[in-house]
Amino acid sequence: MNKTDRLLAIVLELQRKKMARAEDLATLFETSVRTIYRDIQALSEAGVPIIGTPGTGYSLMEGYFLPPISFTVEEAVTLLIGTDFIEQRFDYDYRVRAQAARGKIEAILPESVRNETSRVRKTMRLLNSGKKVTPSKEREYLEKIRRAILDERKISFHYAKRLADSEGNRHSVRTVAPYGLVLVQGSWMLVAHCDLRHDIRHFRLSRMTELMDLDDRFELPAHFDLREYTPPDDRHVRVRLRFNHAIADRVKESNYHYMEYTEERQDGLHMILCVRQLEEVLEWVLSWGADVIVLEPESFRHRIREEVEKILERY
Structure with a gap:
């Protein structure tokens, strides 16, 4: 980053953060504290x-504004x-605002930049695999949950886990x-403190039904920051x-989250x-048929064999 760009970036950083130490600015812009002192003097x-x-x-x-x-x-x-991404992935409220933001951005661009931007965008596209990226029900829940997070209100819902618990439920x-919403591999997840488990849990919006806003309030813990949160x-x-070599590329491209x-x-x-x-990976492993072999654990090899025998009985 040259000096001119750095000076502008420093002003933007001060405008955004209100207060910043020379040491923090030096770390952010990968330069020395002495250089930051000189930049402040120049500004x-x-x-x-x-x-x-x-x-x-x-x-x-x-009162100063750039x-x-x-x-x-x-x-x-x-x-x-x-803005294209937000239109595809977020709720109706944000989709409308994304469209408005796009119009404002395009309106303030000089004609030469606007034309070149249009030309570049014609070479790029966000695909949704021929289906709605976020179903309408999830969009509705996304908006409700987002508002509950901002209002610090609790919510309740019926939840269907992928696998049954130890009691078969x-x-x-x-x-x-x-506490927050996370988009993971195309699926929206809610990070929340669960009254039932007395701890932070993760919930897929696609598995929720009968979502309700509650009057009960909560206070977000001062130490919690979703940007820094790492689940255990x-x-x-x-x-x-x-896997057989013939399907190796397809397996790697699946980018399986486990x-x-x-x-x-x-x-x-x-x-x-x-x-x-x-059980979490049983269906995925079976989907590759005879092109995959389970090496270990032995208990999973037996589980695969049992499932194959059940399939054979049906034919």
Whole structure:
């Protein structure tokens, strides 16, 4: 980053954060603290009203606002593709706002940049595999949950787990404090504190029914930040597989979310899956037919054999 770009970026950072230390700015822009001191001095001499508070950092004088900034072609394309993504993946409220944002961005672009941006966008496309990326029911729930998160209100819903618990139950009613929403491999997940489990749990919106807003309030823990949140890794069961070379590329392209390790060897593609329960990957392994062999654990080999025998009985 050259000096001119860095000076502009510093002003934008101060405008965004209100206060920043020289050390933090130096880390952000990968330069020395001494260079940041010189940059602040240059900005002050250029008329930017920067206030320095010993032991606290730098801030912009209240009321100062940077004039509108022109976008490069690459920046404009990035923003416009972002609006396309939001239209496909988010609820109705955000879809409308994405359309409005796209119109405003295109309106402020100089004609030359707008034309070049249009030309570049014609070479890019977000595909949804011929189906709605987010079904209408999930869009409705997405909007309700998003509003509940912002209002800090609890919600309740009926939930169907993929696998039954130790008592053979798959369905339950949950009351939760919604902390955030995450888009994982095309599916929306709710991260929430569950009153039933007394801990943070994850829920797929596609498995919810009868979602209701509650009057009960909650307070988001001060230490919780979804951007830094890492769920505990409770996948301790390892499954080793070997696939025939003929389907190796297809297997790798599936990008299966339980996949932990792959290696091409002379006898085929070796893979390790990490799961909570073996039943989680039973259908996926069976879907590859005779082109896959379970190497371990032995209990899973027996489970596959049992399932194949059941299939044979039907034919």
